[in-house]
Amino acid sequence: DAGITQSPRHKVTETGTPVTLRCHQTENHRYMYWYRQDPGHGLRLIHYSYGVKDTDKGEVSDGYSVSRSKTEDFLLTLESATSSQTSVYFCAIAGQGNYGYTFGSGTRLTVV
Amino acid sequence: AQKVTQAQTEISVVEKEDVTLDCVYETRDTTYYLFWYKQPPSGELVFLIRRNSFDEQNEISGRYSWNFQKSTSSFNFTITASQVVDSAVYFCALSNNDYKLSFGAGTTVTVRA
Numbered sequence: 001d002a003g004i005t006q007s008p009r010h011k012v013t014e015t016g017t018p019v020t021l022r023c024h025q026t027e028n029h030r031y032m033y034w035y036r037q038d039p040g041h042g043l044r045l046i047h048y049s050y051g052v053k054d055t056d057k058g059e060v061s062d063g064y065s066v067s068r069s070k071t072e073d074f075l076l077t078l079e080s081a082t083s084s085q086t087s088v089y090f091c092a093i094a095g096q097g098n099y100g101y102t103f104g105s106g107t108r109l110t111v112v
Numbered sequence: 113a114q115k116v117t118q119a120q121t122e123i124s125v126v127e128k129e130d131v132t133l134d135c136v137y138e139t140r141d142t143t144y145y146l147f148w149y150k151q152p153p154s155g156e157l158v159f160l161i162r163r164n165s166f167d168e169q170n171e172i173s174g175r176y177s178w179n180f181q182k183s184t185s186s187f188n189f190t191i192t193a194s195q196v197v198d199s200a201v202y203f204c205a206l207s208n209n210d211y212k213l214s215f216g217a218g219t220t221v222t223v224r225a
Contacts, residue, residue, distance in 0.1 A: 031211050042118075042203055042215040050211070058212070090157065094211060100147070101205075101213050103157040 003027040006091050006104035013111055019078040021107050023091030025071075031094040032074040033101070034058075034066065036087040043090060049074055081111045114139040116206050118216035125194050126224050133189040133219045135204030141165075144208045146180065146187045151201040151218070160202075163187065194223045 003026040013019050023032060030051055035043040035058075045058030047066040055066050063085060065077045078085055091104040115138040125131050137146065148160040161171065163180050171178045175192045191198050201220050207213040 033213065035215075040121075040217060042217040045212060045214070048212060088155070092213070094213075100159050100162050101207075102159070103149075106155055 004091060004093050004102055004104045006089075006107050008107060009105065010108045011110070013081050013109070015082060015111055016080050019081050019109065021076045021089055021091075021109070023074040023076070023093075023104060025074075025093045027093060027095065027102075028071060029093040029095045030071075032068065033092040033094070034064070034074065034076045035090045035092065036060065036085075037090060037106075038087050046076065046089075078109075081109075083111050085109065086111045114141075114144075114206050114208060114212075114214050116204050116214055116216035118204055118219050120219045121217070122220045122222070124222045124224065127195060128193050131191050131194050131198075131221060131223075133191075133202050133204075133221070135187045135189065135216060137185050137187065137204070137206045139206060139208060141208040144206060147205040147207070147213070148178065148187075148189050149203045149205060151203065153200070157203075160189075191221070194221075196223050196225050199223045 005024050007022045033048040034046040037043045044060045046060055046064050047058055049055045049068045067075045089107045092101045094101045117136045144165045146163045150158040150160055168180050177190045179188045199222050201218045203218045204216045205213050
């Protein structure tokens with residue numbers, strides 16, 4: 001096992017409600033990422049983190065916020081979910097040296 | 113800014129045919145890293161290869177091979193003698209020293225028996 005887990009795996013929520021997705025790692029890696037995957041777009045970076053309390057925006061950050069209070073956890077929050085945020089969300093981790101990025105199993109989020 | 117282009121949206125082949133997936137990248141950095149990932153129908157992302165910008169040697173791993181050409185900013189991937197299990201979406205990706213990984217849109221490969 002790669003040491004990265006995402007929860008929940010599936011979620012259906014209503015428009016306008018807040019949603020938090022969790023990414024947990026046991027690898028003690030410095031870098032953590034949230035991506036969304038949509039048909040025709042590949043994976044697009046939402047937010048990423050260089051360390052505890054050190055985060056930055058990716059290319060599709062509008063409507064999302066993140067927090068990283070511990071090395072092992074990276075939370076993605078949709079403050080007020082919209083139908084356009086229906087997607088599959090992947091968390092990833094990376095260590096020093098850019099040797100590779102390990103991805104979680106994904107969270108399928110449906111906003112109705 | 114960095115960008116990865118996978119111009120082929122879908123490729124369909126018959127088993128045992130070779131298939132080449134194109135990847136063209138753009139970056140202003142001299143140090144960067146290129147990756148290929150496989151996403152089978154089950155949905156997980158599987159790491160295939162990493163190549164840094166200073167190593168232009170081609171690589172072969174079983175039926176997989178990669179051709180890195182800095183002169184054309186390309187990092188192409190070939191599957192030799194394709195099998196049904198190779199059916200998946202394949203992503204090319206690029207990162208630089210800021211550790212931000214950017215993906216292409218992906219190429220869906222379907223191998224028919």
